[in-house]
Amino acid sequence: MNSIMGIAKKDIKILFREKGTVFWTIAFPVMILLLFTAIFGREIPFNANIGVVNYDDDPYGISASVVNGLNNTGFLTVKNFTDENEALEELNATNIRAVLVIPQNFSQNLYTENASVSLILDGTNPDVYRVINDGIKTFFLEFYKDFYNYTYGTNYTEPITIKTEISEIGQQIGYKESIVPGMLTYPLLFSSMVVSTGAIVFEREKGTLKKIRVAPIRPINMLFGKTLAALFQTSISILIMALLAVVLLGPKLNWNVPLLIPIFFLGSMNGIALGLIISCIGRAPQEASNAATTIAVVLQFFTGMYFPIEYLPVYMQQFGRVIPMTYAAQALRDIMIRNATFADLAISMLTLMLSAAFLYGIGVLLYKRWVEK
Amino acid sequence: MTEKMIIEVEGLVKHYGEVKAVDDVSFTVEEGEIFGLLGPNGAGKTTLMEILCCLRRFDSGKVIVHSFDPKKNSLEVRASIGFCPQETLLYDLLNVYENLAFSASLYSLSSKKFKERVEFSSKVLGVGEFLKRRVEQLSGGMKRRANLAASIIHDPSIIILDEPTVGFDPNIKREFWELIRNIKNYGKTVLLSTHDMYEADEICDRVAIMDKGKIVALDKPHILKKTIGGEPLIHVRVKSSQAKKAISILKEYKTSVRDNEIHISVENPWETMTEVSNKLTSQEVLIEKIEIVEPTLEDVFVKLTGRKLTEEAT
Numbered sequence: 058m059n060s061i062m063g064i065a066k067k068d069i070k071i072l073f074r075e076k077g078t079v080f081w082t083i084a085f086p087v088m089i090l091l092l093f094t095a096i097f098g099r100e101i102p103f104n105a106n107i108g109v110v111n112y113d114d115d116p117y118g119i120s121a122s123v124v125n126g127l128n129n130t131g132f133l134t135v136k137n138f139t140d141e142n143e144a145l146e147e148l149n150a151t152n153i154r155a156v157l158v159i160p161q162n163f164s165q166n167l168y169t170e171n172a173s174v175s176l177i178l179d180g181t182n183p184d185v186y187r188v189i190n191d192g193i194k195t196f197f198l199e200f201y202k203d204f205y206n207y208t209y210g211t212n213y214t215e216p217i218t219i220k221t222e223i224s225e226i227g228q229q230i231g232y233k234e235s236i237v238p239g240m241l242t243y244p245l246l247f248s249s250m251v252v253s254t255g256a257i258v259f260e261r262e263k264g265t266l267k268k269i270r271v272a273p274i275r276p277i278n279m280l281f282g283k284t285l286a287a288l289f290q291t292s293i294s295i296l297i298m299a300l301l302a303v304v305l306l307g308p309k310l311n312w313n314v315p316l317l318i319p320i321f322f323l324g325s326m327n328g329i330a331l332g333l334i335i336s337c338i339g340r341a342p343q344e345a346s347n348a349a350t351t352i353a354v355v356l357q358f359f360t361g362m363y364f365p366i367e368y369l370p371v372y373m374q375q376f377g378r379v380i381p382m383t384y385a386a387q388a389l390r391d392i393m394i395r396n397a398t399f400a401d402l403a404i405s406m407l408t409l410m411l412s413a414a415f416l417y418g419i420g421v422l423l424y425k426r427w428v429e430k
Numbered sequence: 431m432t433e434k435m436i437i438e439v440e441g442l443v444k445h446y447g448e449v450k451a452v453d454d455v456s457f458t459v460e461e462g463e464i465f466g467l468l469g470p471n472g473a474g475k476t477t478l479m480e481i482l483c484c485l486r487r488f489d490s491g492k493v494i495v496h497s498f499d500p501k502k503n504s505l506e507v508r509a510s511i512g513f514c515p516q517e518t519l520l521y522d523l524l525n526v527y528e529n530l531a532f533s534a535s536l537y538s539l540s541s542k543k544f545k546e547r548v549e550f551s552s553k554v555l556g557v558g559e560f561l562k563r564r565v566e567q568l569s570g571g572m573k574r575r576a577n578l579a580a581s582i583i584h585d586p587s588i589i590i591l592d593e594p595t596v597g598f599d600p601n602i603k604r605e606f607w608e609l610i611r612n613i614k615n616y617g618k619t620v621l622l623s624t625h626d627m628y629e630a631d632e633i634c635d636r637v638a639i640m641d642k643g644k645i646v647a648l649d650k651p652h653i654l655k656k657t658i659g660g661e662p663l664i665h666v667r668v669k670s671s672q673a674k675k676a677i678s679i680l681k682e683y684k685t686s687v688r689d690n691e692i693h694i695s696v697e698n699p700w701e702t703m704t705e706v707s708n709k710l711t712s713q714e715v716l717i718e719k720i721e722i723v724e725p726t727l728e729d730v731f732v733k734l735t736g737r738k739l740t741e742e743a744t
Contacts, residue, residue, distance in 0.1 A: 268519040271483050272536035273509040
């Protein structure tokens, strides 16, 4: 019993003497709880951008109040368009998730109980599709109820017709098709970051980093050497995941390998660079490992890997849009679900390239500062 | 400085916070010599070596290694040095050959040169017999040899060894000294640190004695011993019951008693030893042992610092 207590006491003492480890031990549950509270602790845990094209010649401001009403639902953020094609382009670029077209005679037809609107939905994300479709139908039902009561003082007879169609840019897909690209983002974030963090920490702990530091090589060579090994390890994870996904789930996806490879490569480079930065900051191996795990777990919420970022509060969605891995996750979806072309992916690729270069720059600076103390 | 100086250090200072780890150190190392830094743990030897290897920055002073300034030409300095620290820097899960190959890759060695160097390591350091064995399966001595082989795989002109035989048993220690001498025979310059006075005495051409970050003496071991350590002493051991009688007989000499032995300090001990022996035996004092003991570097260190070399060792 004494020996058991002795070992436990020793480990706890060491834990408290490694300040970084203590920090990440506390930071992990705090950050996770704050995230879950921010994401799921709201009354309306969803917010998606939709486009509205209002063609209605409306002297009474009825269609304008429809737009305002949609904006005030709390789960939709409305972007106004004057041209339907322009709105569809935004839908195609996934900047918005649906386009609502209010026709020219909408207000007048309300009085004749023959009003209708068109709703074009992005079908490539089943969750988002369902929430927006159901939400807008419910909204118009309630709106018409209010309108009818106000106008006639009695209950309504027929609601507004909503002509729903799925956007041409993506077919409506099932959950397994939706989840596979997210699953493939997992190794880009976790494997690459954890592997690269461990790579330098291992050398440092083993003492072999001294051997490398004393050799006539530049810090960037050291980091690139580590990167290549981490890329290899990450590639194995991706390959196994992709094969298992095909075998176990059999999703109907576009496996455009020539486009997937550069995204996997650039995504991994970002994860690896982040891991290298963590390993240069973390003093103790446990600290670096805790930091890598916490950061990876937290970032996954923002990237849309497992659930659409529309479930995040708006400010978190904005944060998600500055994380490189969000672009990798979106690019994988675009390739596998939307059949995106190289040109469609140009912005994502450029973003991933620039962020990887930026993160490597920081990594080199930190490594140099660390080794030349 | 002449062309023969391969390392030049002048007024070197390095602080760790408030602690002055290296305090105004100056010395030169000649090409082809084995130069020792002798001192207890914490004397600043490792810091000094790490500065020479570009592993640490220094606060002030001048360092020239192989005609290069480490601050400006760090890559050139590192290419000319083979650094073998105290700890074994090998990957346990790789075999010795793979470890050597990795080290060679750090110095961009061609495959031809690598092959030559592996042959050299096999011949001079004796690693050939366990080249294909994983490091985790090697004995301590084998690991040290493999470690040294990996450190000099790129054929550096300067080899820096930090406490190369610490923790070795005497036999392996002697074997390792022989390896270092072999390396010197190939024209290499060796700079080694040690807190073992016998090691410094045995293999170093010149020794700098360090204490608290300073060099307190620097010269060839025999000169240090002669000039600072003092003259050889006659050590006499007699039966403890006859010790007082012996001291009384030898009262005309300058004597002291340490570790149950009478130490006699005279100008010419070789001539006096017979005289001492005769005086004691004629008075029926039974001599158990009589010998002339040369001063050691330990004595030099004690005279310079008032402490033993091992006092601060851990």
